[in-house]
Amino acid sequence: MAKQNAHTQNAEVDMNPMLDIVFILLIFFIVTTSFNQPTALDLNRVKENKQTLTQTVTPLFHITKDNRVMLNNKQIDSQSIAINLARLDANGDITAISVTADKESTHNTLVHLLNEIKGYTSAPVSLGSAL
Structure with missing residues (x-):
């Protein structure tokens, strides 16, 4: 038997140039x-008009003949008018405020009440006199 010298040839493929080309194409x-x-x-969406469920309040002020301030038939301190309006x-x-004054009450009490009301809200005020 003849001895054959078998040389194995390892073929290697260098992939670096191919990777360079792929990255260049990708870029x-x-x-x-x-x-x-x-x-x-x-x-263009239609804005929904949501109806508010807040109720409207009309405070009723009354000045008695001895200059006591009544709000909705309850006596309040003349210095706490704005606080009571805030509570309401x-x-x-x-929406509106009604003020009635007895003919025997003083002008200063009415003016003080109106100043306190206008200092808190810009709602319209209707004036009347008590019978």
């Missing part, structure tokens, strides 16, 4: 691609 396509945002149709305003919207 080329990324750079040349234009990224456009898709345009959408503008919708928390329960609902003040």
Whole structure:
């Protein structure tokens, strides 16, 4: 038997140049691609008119003949008019205010009451006199 000298040849393929080409092509396509945002149709949505469930409040002030201030038939301190209006305003919207004064009451009490009301709210005030 003849001895054959078998030389194994290991063929190696160098992939580095191919990877370079792939990355160059990848960079080329990324750079040349234009990224456009898709345009959408503008919708004109109808705004819902939600009805508010807040109640309206009409405070009734009365000045007695001895200059006591009554709010809805309850006596209040003349220095706490704005506080009482704020309490009523928390329960609902003040749309109008009614003020009546006894003919025997003093002008200063009425003016003080009106100043306190206007200092708190800009709701319309109706004036009347008690019979």
